Amino acid sequence: MTTVAEIMTRGVRSLTPNDTVVRAAQVMDELNVGVLPVCEGDKLVGMVTDRDIVVRGLAQEKFEAKTTRLSDVMSTNVRCVREGDDVDDVLSRMAEQQIRRMPVVDENERLIGIVSLGDIAAKDPDDNVDVAMSLGDISTPAEPDRGGKQKN
Numbered sequence: 001m002t003t004v005a006e007i008m009t010r011g012v013r014s015l016t017p018n019d020t021v022v023r024a025a026q027v028m029d030e031l032n033v034g035v036l037p038v039c040e041g042d043k044l045v046g047m048v049t050d051r052d053i054v055v056r057g058l059a060q061e062k063f064e065a066k067t068t069r070l071s072d073v074m075s076t077n078v079r080c081v082r083e084g085d086d087v088d089d090v091l092s093r094m095a096e097q098q099i100r101r102m103p104v105v106d107e108n109e110r111l112i113g114i115v116s117l118g119d120i121a122a123k124d125p126d127d128n129v130d131v132a133m134s135l136g137d138i139s140t141p142a143e144p145d146r147g148g149k150q151k152n
Contacts, residue, residue: 004090005083007123008104008113014039017046017071021053024070037103037111038074044103044111046074080105081115091120 014037015024024036028050038046048070056073058065081090081102090102094117101116 002087002123003083004081004085004087004104004115007087007119008083008115009119010113012037012103012111012114014044014111015048015070016040017069017074019070020066021048021068021070021073022065024048025050025053035101035114037114038070039111042110044078044080044105044109046070046076047078047103048074078103080109082106083112087115087120087123090115091117 013027013031015027017038017040019038027036028034034050036048037044038048052073052075079093079097079099079102081093081104083104083106094100094102101114103111104113104115106112
């Protein structure tokens, strides 16, 4: 059994709910990523994606980019994993919930890292059948979510 602790990315950069969407976009560009954890101190309170910024904010004309806070567009119902979780179980959860990355938190909901579909694929490049199947499940179009803050 491979655990999340063996493959996760540690030292993940995070922002606060009061940071602006412009700041988030700048950090995403700097790090070449499409998602950032949002924390109050070291406690995870949300995730913001490039899609959140565009779809929840810009496309719905909800904000002025320089002043809108991440708390206005971030996902708050974040699905998390723990360091000791089995990677195969995490892969199944990703497929079921149609998400590509999950923050790793401790028992106090403090952010300690992130695990992505890419991390899982890299763990054993010769055995990526499960990853390919999960990617297919994750990428299957879902009904539009017009209700708000649920996915990350």
